[in-house]
Amino acid sequence: MPTMVQVLEDENRLVVIRSHLNAPDGRLMRSLLDARGIHAFLSGENVAGMNEGMFANLMVRAGDREEAENILSNVTALPASAFPVRQDPDGEELACHRCGSSRVHPYAGRLPSLMPFLRQTARPEDAFYHCLECGNYYTEKRPRFTSLSIAVMWGGTLAIATLLIIWVINWLQWS
Structure with a gap:
């Protein structure tokens, strides 16, 4: 028969309830659990935030596992494969020049500028892209005017x- 100490140790050990999460999805799920009073831990959070290919695991105490599963039963993380992959003519994946995110989409229209009277208009043939992560506008082609x-x-x-x-x-x- 297990002692009271062994029972408490078993209930306090950490168990994984979600694995292979990217850092933003893991933080979202952790905050949902924290809001309901369940202390959650995101192992590998800092590594997953720095490296795109690394993942984090969401962990809770074994005693809170069932309640945490009930809370997260309606929450699903959007897989990275749901975002369209844009490729340049050479077949390489397009990535933002500032943050490296692959969440970019083609952009046509007036480009923001810090210099007054020099607002450039991006045409579809100019191949301008807008990053959904950092808001950067950039082009893969050489601009019409050199710096x-x-x-x-x-x-x-x-x-x-x-x-x-x-x-x-x-x-x-x-x-």
């Missing part, structure tokens, strides 16, 4: 403005 021409234009504009300001200051000193 050198824009830099020269802005450099010239700022140089003329600086010379004009110096001329006005000198004119005010001698007037």
Whole structure:
């Protein structure tokens, strides 16, 4: 017959209730359980968040397993295969240049810009993409305007403005 200590040890040991979760899905399920008063642990959370191919396991105490299964019975994680895989002409999977996510979709329309009066419009033949993870807009093709021409234009504009300001200051000193 098991002793009271053995029973408590068995109920407090961690058991896996969901495995092979990516980090966001695991955090979602853990927060659902925590909201209902069940303490959950996500093993491998940090590794799964850093590496796309790594997964995490959701664990609870053995005594809370049945209640946790009831709570999570209506929750399903969307498998990565449900997202469309976009490939370039060479057959390589497209990925965001900023965050590396493969959750990108083609984009046509006005592109956001930090420089006023230089808003570019993306046409379908320009092959612009929008990342659903970080919101980045990028293209796999070389843009119509290279950054050198824009830099020269802005450099010239700022140089003329600086010379004009110096001329006005000198004119005010001698007037």
